[in-house]
Structure formats: structure tokens, C-alpha cells
Amino acid sequence: MAPDQHPIGLRIREGTKVYPGTVALKSANFDLRMGAVNVLVGENGAGKSTMMKVIAGVEQLTSGSIYIGEEEVHLTSTEDAARYGIGIVFQELNLFPNMTVADNIFINREKTRYGIDIDRARQRDETRALMRRLEHDIDPDALVGDLKVGQQQIVEIAKSLAQNARILILDEPTSALSAAEVEILFRVIDELKRDGVGIVYISHRLEELIRVGDYITVLRDGVITGARSMEGVDVSWIVLNMIGDASKDFPKTLDQPFGDxxxxxxxxxxxxxxxxxxxxxxxxxxxxxxxxxxxxxxxxxxxxxxxxxxxxxxxxxxxxxxxxxxxxxxxxxxxxxxxxxxxxxxxxxxGLIQLLSIRENMTLSSLGDLSKHGHIDLSKEKKTVGDYVRQLVIKIASPENPVSSLSGGNQQKVVIGKALMTRxxxxxxxxxxxxxxxxxxxxxxxxxxxxxxxxxxxxxxxxxxxxxxxxxxxxxxxxxxxxxxxxxxxxxxxxxxxxxxxxxxxxxxxxxxxxx
Amino acid sequence: MTVTRTSSAPAGDASVLLVLLKARTFIALILVTVFFAIFAPNFLSAANLVIMSKHVALNAFLAVGMTFVIISGGIDLSVGSIVGLCGMVAGYLILNGIDLGLGWSIQFNTLEICLIVSAVGIFIGAINAFLITKLNVAPFIATLGTLYVARGAAMLSSDGRTFPNLNGNAEYGSDTYRWIGAGDILGIPVSIWMLIIIGLLAAYIAGRTPLGRFIYAVGGNERAAGLSGVKVNHVKYFVYMFSGLCAALVGIIISSQLAASHPATGDTFELNAIAAAVLGGTSMAGGRGRIGGTIVGAFVIGVLSDGLVMMGVSSFWQTVIKGLVIIAAVVIDQAQQRVQARVALQAQAAVG
Incomplete structure (x- = not known):
């Protein structure tokens, strides 16, 4: 499998994406090869989804650039990306359960007669053709909400194919598929590869990745830790790159016997x-x-x-x-x-009721302890909240602010505080x-x-x-x-x-x- | 709106703005009162104020019950019909008592009648809650259904006729019934005293009891409330039953004031109640609202319509003005939300 056999269709250079409070992607260099399956692996939060969202135009890089061919591009929306032939099948399905399969596939790109009304017959025919290609027998007029999750995934893939995607991103496509459906998906992937489509494949199932992938890129904490051709890659290589040699500092067990x-x-x-x-x-x-x-x-x-x-x-x-x-x-x-x-x-x-204040969220589960005869002891409530805020080191301006003003970590501590208050x-x-x-x-x-x-x-x-x-x-x-x-x-x-x-x-x- | 301001001065401005926005309903009430004090003769006379507050009280009762329902994330369209039905029940009990079919009937005194009528209102509220929690009917539809059922039942109770001359009978102890609508204590009408009691009770529940907190929690995020151990269904039963009780009280007061009960009484009252709640800052999405705000909102609507009448403005224009005021209230409410979020985020950013 020589590299020139699979030309590079899309490159990310020094791609960095910063979210408030966390760096999701650090100077990543990624080559997407056409006519091949580019596997992306890493733990949750490693930055795989962020990178794919950047390619699909859902998110924009904080710094760095994306090239398609030799041309630098700025993908500001999914429509933008679709114009460059990039399609994405999200992990969370973005379908309308209340509409038919054909309607979903052609959403926002409806086949119309003279730009006026929708040409249902043509949409139906094209949907049937797509389904034949995907070896599925899904009725174009079936409601998406009535389909099994695996079938919905197929509809998502069909939606991308209908846009003639040159680059197809599959985010955990098999997580909801049965073994037989996975086989069909792999056959479809092979066919797409032959047509020269570049596929990005994200999954947690390592065996599956090794089977289907041609190139592999491993991410850890927003950094690409390994990228190579799939030849000679085994599970232990992937795990080593995913986790790294030195385990992070986890607070160790204090040597004390467990109780009953x-x-x-x-x-x-x-x-x-x-x-x-x-x-x-x-x-x-x-x-x-x-x-x-x-x-x-x-x-x-x-x-x-x-x-x-x-x-x-x-x-x-x-x-x-x-x-x-x-x-x-x-x-x-x-x-x-x-x-x-x-x-x-x-x-x-x-976990949280965003409209309510930090104090009200924290005491929600334990109001019984803080009240007497159905009367909340407000001063006791304030004191208890203050105690837990100090104990859990929650950074807040005031317990009266809405909980939605906090960062994720502090929100999580509020939820932990709520749970602990019930003793x-x-x-x-x-x-x-x-x-x-x-x-x-x-x-x-x-x-x-x-x-x-x-x-x-x-x-x-x-x-x-x-x-x-x-x-x-x-x-x-x-x-x-x-x-x-x-x-x-x-x-x-x-x-x-x-x-x-x-x-x-x-x-x-x-x-x-x-x-x- | 830009969120990128960094200096502390804009935050200070925002805080002042926020206080003004939060007090907007009260400011509006002062403005309309001052306006009518100048332009409507006798507007501030004691007699007029008493009459006006009696009008306002009726809507305020319903709006208080409605506020709880809306905060919990629901809506209660049936209150107007409950007013009508409860008035008919009260009228029927005063005129006929309960006929046991054995040649004699049970008669009730005023207190008993009030308790029975309240129970009817609470019972209809419980039916609403049952439909919503156990049978999973959307609140809008469930209460729309009971709206029709209760109105129809009110019509059936008298074949659409009025129960006249509800003066009661001293022999049965029901001659005091008229006192509820017409009497006063220390120069203040009984219905106002009742509103004060219900209003304080509701404000206390909302602010100082676990139940009140749970109402806000259920409206804010039902799933999270459930996982936090809040008995979501109990909370919903309470709000609809409380709303039913408020409507029953209004039914009693109106039938007592008029000394008659008509089955069409209370038609479209639910819309005025919703308007007062929204004007007072209650969010239709649930989770947000105050009893005090709702009562002030009810006064704004009441003062506005009575004042316009006194100025001789046509009732058609009154309707238009009322609609505009409600829309303006919600627009300002949205602005308040944005400013509030900004102030909180700035305060949080300072902590890091």
C-alpha cells in the first residue's frame, strides 16, 4: 500500500482548537487520504470529535489551517463543507423522526419540479437506488422514527452519499449496528474506497479498526500521538499510543481496609x-x-x-x-x-436545573433536612451551602448566581455537592x-x-x-x-x-x- | 449584544439596568396609576380604589394559582370554567341544598357551602393533574378538555339559566353568604382580605418551603428534579389543585357579589390570569416567576382597564392597549434575561 496510491485529499496543519477552559486540539497535523479508510482513535475527550467537527465545518479552528488539495479553505458551516464534498455521519443521529426516509435524505436539497413543489416520485426513486447500493431494503416512505437505530444509521449514510460526498466522516458508525449490518457497512465502505472516496472512521472497537482501516491516527488529550499506515499495527500499539507510557497522577488508594x-x-x-x-x-x-x-x-x-x-x-x-x-x-x-x-x-x-441558583441546585435533594415542618431554614441552608462550597473548592462569585454561569468543572462539583448533602x-x-x-x-x-x-x-x-x-x-x-x-x-x-x-x-x- | 466588554464600569451599568428591569412591573404600575390620577377624575378617590381593587382581586386569585402552574411548566386553561361551575354549585346549594330523594334535603350554612365549593374546585384540579401525570396528556390539552367539560356541566346544572336571589336563609345559617362579596373588615372588602391571605400563603410556599422549591425545580428541568428525588407527580397534583382552589374562591366571591350565579361566568378569565402572570415576569417555559410579580401584574391590567373606562376610552381600544402591554412586558423580560446572564457571567469571570 504505497502512499502515492492514496493521494492526500485534505490536510490540517498546526490545527488548534480552544474551548473556554480547555484545549481540545493542540497543533494537530492530519492527512486525510482519498480512496482509503483513515481511522481515528482515542479516548473520550481526546479530540477526535473536535477534529471531525472542524473538518465538517461545524466548528472552526482557533489557529492553524485546512487545505483541500493545495488550496487553503475556511469551512464556516456544514453547507460550506458539503460544497467541498465533505459529509459527516454524526454519532448522535441528526434525523427528523417525524419525516419519511426520502424526506430526510433530501432535506434542504429537495428535488423540486421547476423549483416549486417537491418531486416525491423522483426522491423516492433516488432513495431506492441509494438503498440498493447500501444493500438495505428500507422503504423510502417509512417514517424514520419507526426504523431501528441501525437502519437510521444507514439513512444517515445514504444522506451523505446523496450529496456525492468525496470525504465521508463516520463517527462510531457501528455502535448501534448488528453484526450483519456491520458486514454490509464494511462492503459499502470497500465500494466507496474503490470510487476514490476518502473515509474517516472513528470507533472505540479496536479489532474493527484494524480490520477496516488503511491508515491510523491516534489522539491523546488533543495531541496526535501516532500516525502511520495500518500495516503491522496491533491492539497493543494502539493502546500504548492512546494511553501513553506514564500513567497520569491518580490519587492512590490510602492503605486502609475496606469496611463491610x-x-x-x-x-x-x-x-x-x-x-x-x-x-x-x-x-x-x-x-x-x-x-x-x-x-x-x-x-x-x-x-x-x-x-x-x-x-x-x-x-x-x-x-x-x-x-x-x-x-x-x-x-x-x-x-x-x-x-x-x-x-x-x-x-x-x-444533573442541574439551569434556571435555578447554585444554592437552590445544591440543596434540592436535601431540603427535608434543612427544613422543619415544611419551612426552609434559609440561614441554615446558606451556611450548609457555604460549607460544601469550601469543602469541594467550588469557584463561585455568589451562591445566588444561576448555576449556568459556571464552568463545566464547577457545575460538576455543584452536582457532587448536591449528592453529598443527602449524606x-x-x-x-x-x-x-x-x-x-x-x-x-x-x-x-x-x-x-x-x-x-x-x-x-x-x-x-x-x-x-x-x-x-x-x-x-x-x-x-x-x-x-x-x-x-x-x-x-x-x-x-x-x-x-x-x-x-x-x-x-x-x-x-x-x-x-x-x-x- | 456583545459579551466582550471587559471593564468594570459596564458591569456597574448593567447592575443598575438589571435592578430597573427587575422592578419593571412595579414601575409600570406606578406609571399607569400616576397617569390616571392626572387624567381620570376621581381616580384616586377611596370609593374608586375599593371598587377597583375588588375587580383586580378576582383576576389576581386566578393569576396566583396560574403562576404556580406555569412555573411548574404547565398551563391551566380550565380556571375560567371552574369559576362558572363553582358559582353554580354555590348557587344550587344555597337555593336547594342537597336533595336526598327521601322527601327531605340537607341544607348547609355559609362555611359549609364554601368548603364544598372549594372541594369541587380542588377536585377538578386533581382531575387535571391525573390526566397530565398518569395519562400523559399535554397540560394544554388536558385543561382545554376540562374547560369544556366544566363549562358544559355549569350550563347543565341550570339548563343555562341563572340562579337568582342568593340571599340565603337565616334558618340554615346561609344568610351570611352575601357578606363574602359585599362585606368588609376594617373598611377593606372581605375579598381583598382573602386575596391577602392567599397571596401571602402562596408567596410563603414559593419562597420558604421545600414544596415551592420543588415547583421551580420541576418547571426548570423535570428530569433532573426527578433524579434529585423530587416527587414530580405530587408537585403537579399540588399546583393544579391549588389553581382549582383559587378558581373556586373566585366563583364564590362573584356569586356572592352578584347574589346570583350564571353558568357563563368566568368566560375567558383564564386568559386574563395568564396575562397577569406573564406581565409579572413568569416565564411560560417554566421555572421562573414570582407571586408578588403576578399580583402587581394583575393590578397593572386592572388599573389600566378601569382607568381607561373612567377616561371614556372605547372598550375596543382597551383591548388593543391590553394586548400591546402584554407584548411589551415579554419583550422587556427577554432583555432582562440577557442582562442578567451577562452580569452573572461577568461576576463569575472575575472569580475565574
Whole structure:
């Protein structure tokens, strides 16, 4: 595979992207080769998505330049990028569930008769042709909302193909596809390669990357740490570049024995709408002072598991014990009363009420303790909030400001403060470092260690290998809703975790396929 | 708007501007009062003020209940119909009592009648909440449905006729019913005292109780509130039932003031209540609003319409002016949000 066989279609030179409080991309040099699959790999927050958003015109570089061929370009919008033949299939699908497949594919580029009304027949025919090319039998008149997620992904790809994309960016395209669908996608990719289309392929599934990729670029903390042809690349090379030699400074376990079992979950099942289980028979136990890391890929059921523990899904099955007492209440308030507390994954959606002040957000879960006979003791509330703000070192101008004025890291600390105010025995932390900068991450990890030292049991969910290895006393790996591996800090290794997180992917997907 | 200002002076300006914007409804009330004091004869006479505040009170009751509903992220269109239905229930109980069908009937005194009518209002509110929480009907549709049902029930109760002469019967202890609408304590009408009690109660709930905090939380972000342990459904039951109670009180007061109850009473009252809440700074998106603001908003609307009447402005123009005032209020509200966000961000930037 000589480089000249695959001409460079797009280059980024010294590309830097700064967000308020964090550098997402540092002087990156990236070559996108046409007629080949350019694989992009790195952990969450490593800067892959940022780089792709820059190429797709969603975001603009703070400094540095992009060249297409020899010409320097400024991509200020997705339409701009589309004009240069760049199409992107986002991880979060950008489709309109209330419209048909054909409508979605031709959105904003509708085929019209004399520029007046939409030529539905022609749109339908072209959609059918696209679907034939993608070997899918999706009715152009079907509503996108009625399709399975895998099919929706195909519609997204068809949408890019309809624009005659020369460069196609696929952001985790297989995360929701079944094994058979993945095979079809790979065939489509091969065909596109033959047509000379340059494909950027982002995925967490390393085996898959090695199979499909021609060139690989590894990112870590916004820096490109490795870029080469795929020949001779193996999983350990990728992991080494993803994580680096020197592990970052994670606050280490203070040598102290764990306490008694503080939490136990027994056979937790959460049925999903397609007849399977999002959480499939998970049982685990946790001791006081222990940090239990739950590792898994996106969609492994980790988030759903902790939310089930918290009582968010009343239809879920399973038994939960805190300090040996079984949970009676099916509701969140009851679970909080038992001593459980959650730091949700999506701060904006689930963690905070943006309109309310920092003080009101922090005390929301513990107002019962701060009030007597339904009367809030405001001075006590202010004092308690002040105590937690100091303890967690939250940087705020005033607790009366809306919580939306804070940076991500400080918002996360407000959420942690809210959870701690309920004086929990068990803390469930779902991706606690998501969307916050490195400094704030270190702070959050330090807080976690301190809390564990104070005897709290912590279950912490992450898809970041480095974090889970650095912080956990014990690690559980989930895949497809089930526990597929359990490691102590002695037995845990990157390759072991990655292997466990991929267990059962193809198999269960095929089972699902035969059911539906 | 640019957010790139860095010196401290603009922040100071913004703070002053913010105070003015926050007090805008109150400033508007002072302005319209001064305006009518100058241009409308007898506007500031004690008699006129009493009459006017009685008018305002009716809308203010509904608006207070409506404010809670809107803060929680919902809307209650049924209040006007609840006013009508509750008036009819009150009228029926005074005239007929409850006929047990055994040749004799139960008669009630004034207090009992008020309690029963309040219970009817609360019950309709509970139906609204049931539809919204358990059956997942959108608040707009659920309360639109009860709007029609309650109005129809009011019409059915008398075949569309008025219950006249609600003077009560001293024998049953219901002769004091008229006192609610016509009486006064220390020279201030009873209905105003009731508004003061309900207003203070609502303001207390909003500001000093966990329940009040939960109402704001549910309106601000229902998912986050649920995950924080807030019993979202309980909160919704409360706001709709409270709104129903407020509407029932208005039904009692109107039927008592007129000594008659007509089934069409309260038609479109819900729109005035929404207008007062919005004028007072309540956000239709939920999560934001104050009881005090709503009451001032109700006074602005009331003073405006009564003052225009006294100046002899045509009622058609009054409607136009009312609409313009509401639109202006919301436009200014948007400006306030922007200034507020800027001030908070600047303060935060100073901390780093």
C-alpha cells in the first residue's frame, strides 16, 4: 500500500482548537487520504470529535489551517463543507423522526419540479437506488422514527452519499449496528474506497479498526500521538499510543481496609422496547470505602444500570440492599432516603436545573433536612451551602448566581455537592469527568478518593481506560447489559478490559436480529 | 449584544439596568396609576380604589394559582370554567341544598357551602393533574378538555339559566353568604382580605418551603428534579389543585357579589390570569416567576382597564392597549434575561 496510491485529499496543519477552559486540539497535523479508510482513535475527550467537527465545518479552528488539495479553505458551516464534498455521519443521529426516509435524505436539497413543489416520485426513486447500493431494503416512505437505530444509521449514510460526498466522516458508525449490518457497512465502505472516496472512521472497537482501516491516527488529550499506515499495527500499539507510557497522577488508594458490604444489587434486569434487556441480570456488591469502576463501551448498559439502582425506571426488576436492608420504595426519593445518591452522566439534562441558583441546585435533594415542618431554614441552608462550597473548592462569585454561569468543572462539583448533602452511604458516579478540563478532573478524582477514605462506597462508570485503571480498587466490565469481566487492581490490564468489553457483541446482536 | 466588554464600569451599568428591569412591573404600575390620577377624575378617590381593587382581586386569585402552574411548566386553561361551575354549585346549594330523594334535603350554612365549593374546585384540579401525570396528556390539552367539560356541566346544572336571589336563609345559617362579596373588615372588602391571605400563603410556599422549591425545580428541568428525588407527580397534583382552589374562591366571591350565579361566568378569565402572570415576569417555559410579580401584574391590567373606562376610552381600544402591554412586558423580560446572564457571567469571570 504505497502512499502515492492514496493521494492526500485534505490536510490540517498546526490545527488548534480552544474551548473556554480547555484545549481540545493542540497543533494537530492530519492527512486525510482519498480512496482509503483513515481511522481515528482515542479516548473520550481526546479530540477526535473536535477534529471531525472542524473538518465538517461545524466548528472552526482557533489557529492553524485546512487545505483541500493545495488550496487553503475556511469551512464556516456544514453547507460550506458539503460544497467541498465533505459529509459527516454524526454519532448522535441528526434525523427528523417525524419525516419519511426520502424526506430526510433530501432535506434542504429537495428535488423540486421547476423549483416549486417537491418531486416525491423522483426522491423516492433516488432513495431506492441509494438503498440498493447500501444493500438495505428500507422503504423510502417509512417514517424514520419507526426504523431501528441501525437502519437510521444507514439513512444517515445514504444522506451523505446523496450529496456525492468525496470525504465521508463516520463517527462510531457501528455502535448501534448488528453484526450483519456491520458486514454490509464494511462492503459499502470497500465500494466507496474503490470510487476514490476518502473515509474517516472513528470507533472505540479496536479489532474493527484494524480490520477496516488503511491508515491510523491516534489522539491523546488533543495531541496526535501516532500516525502511520495500518500495516503491522496491533491492539497493543494502539493502546500504548492512546494511553501513553506514564500513567497520569491518580490519587492512590490510602492503605486502609475496606469496611463491610454497604451495597448489593441482585439480578437487575431492565427490559427495553425491542424485547431484550438493556441491563441483563447484573449482580454486584460494594464495600464501604471501596471504589468500584464499571467499564464498558457506549450502550453497554452501564448508565442504565446505575439509573436503575437509583429507581429511575419503575418497571425494572431486581433487588437492592443498602447496609443489608432491602430497598422497599421504587422511587428515587426512597432510594435517596436509603443512602444512595447519583451524579448523572448528562449534567445539563439530568444533573442541574439551569434556571435555578447554585444554592437552590445544591440543596434540592436535601431540603427535608434543612427544613422543619415544611419551612426552609434559609440561614441554615446558606451556611450548609457555604460549607460544601469550601469543602469541594467550588469557584463561585455568589451562591445566588444561576448555576449556568459556571464552568463545566464547577457545575460538576455543584452536582457532587448536591449528592453529598443527602449524606449518602453509596455514591453512583456516571462519567464524572465528562466535559470538564484536566485540572477539574484531577480535583474531582481527589474528591472521590477523599470520600472513599471517609467510608463511602463509590460505584463509578466510565469509558475511559486510564481513569478506570487509575482510580478503581476493583473493576467490573459490562457489555451488552451483562457483566463480562471482573478485575482487581492486580489483575486488571488494558487488553483484558478491552477484550471483556467486546464480549458477546456479535452474538447477541445476531440473536436480536432473529427475534425481530 | 456583545459579551466582550471587559471593564468594570459596564458591569456597574448593567447592575443598575438589571435592578430597573427587575422592578419593571412595579414601575409600570406606578406609571399607569400616576397617569390616571392626572387624567381620570376621581381616580384616586377611596370609593374608586375599593371598587377597583375588588375587580383586580378576582383576576389576581386566578393569576396566583396560574403562576404556580406555569412555573411548574404547565398551563391551566380550565380556571375560567371552574369559576362558572363553582358559582353554580354555590348557587344550587344555597337555593336547594342537597336533595336526598327521601322527601327531605340537607341544607348547609355559609362555611359549609364554601368548603364544598372549594372541594369541587380542588377536585377538578386533581382531575387535571391525573390526566397530565398518569395519562400523559399535554397540560394544554388536558385543561382545554376540562374547560369544556366544566363549562358544559355549569350550563347543565341550570339548563343555562341563572340562579337568582342568593340571599340565603337565616334558618340554615346561609344568610351570611352575601357578606363574602359585599362585606368588609376594617373598611377593606372581605375579598381583598382573602386575596391577602392567599397571596401571602402562596408567596410563603414559593419562597420558604421545600414544596415551592420543588415547583421551580420541576418547571426548570423535570428530569433532573426527578433524579434529585423530587416527587414530580405530587408537585403537579399540588399546583393544579391549588389553581382549582383559587378558581373556586373566585366563583364564590362573584356569586356572592352578584347574589346570583350564571353558568357563563368566568368566560375567558383564564386568559386574563395568564396575562397577569406573564406581565409579572413568569416565564411560560417554566421555572421562573414570582407571586408578588403576578399580583402587581394583575393590578397593572386592572388599573389600566378601569382607568381607561373612567377616561371614556372605547372598550375596543382597551383591548388593543391590553394586548400591546402584554407584548411589551415579554419583550422587556427577554432583555432582562440577557442582562442578567451577562452580569452573572461577568461576576463569575472575575472569580475565574
Amino acid at each position: 458490604e454497604v451495597f448489593r444489587a441482585e439480578s437487575v434486569y431492565l427490559p427495553n422496547s425491542s424485547g431484550g434487556f438493556t441491563v441483563n441480570g447484573v449482580s454486584l456488591s460494594l464495600r464501604a470505602g471501596e471504589i468500584l469502576g464499571v467499564y464498558g463501551l457506549m450502550g453497554a448498559g452501564r448508565t442504565e444500570f446505575v439509573e436503575t439502582v437509583m429507581g429511575r425506571y419503575p418497571h425494572a426488576l431486581g433487588r437492592f440492599y443498602v447496609d443489608g436492608k432491602e430497598a422497599k420504595s421504587r422511587h428515587v426519593a426512597g432510594r435517596i432516603g436509603m443512602g444512595l445518591a447519583i451524579i448523572p452522566e448528562d449534567r445539563k439534562q439530568d 449518602p452511604k453509596v455514591l453512583l458516579m456516571d462519567e464524572p469527568s465528562r466535559g470538564i478540563d484536566i485540572g477539574a478532573k484531577a480535583e474531582v478524582f481527589r474528591v472521590m478518593r477523599e470520600l472513599a477514605a471517609q467510608g463511602l462506597g463509590i460505584i463509578f462508570v466510565t469509558s475511559n481506560l486510564e481513569e478506570v485503571l487509575g482510580l478503581s480498587d476493583r473493576i467490573i466490565v459490562m457489555s451488552n447489559g451483562s457483566i463480562t469481566g471482573e478485575f482487581t487492581s492486580e489483575t486488571a490490564s488494558e487488553t483484558g478490559l478491552i477484550a471483556a468489553s467486546a464480549v458477546g457483541h456479535a452474538v447477541t446482536h445476531q440473536q436480536k436480529e432473529t427475534v425481530t
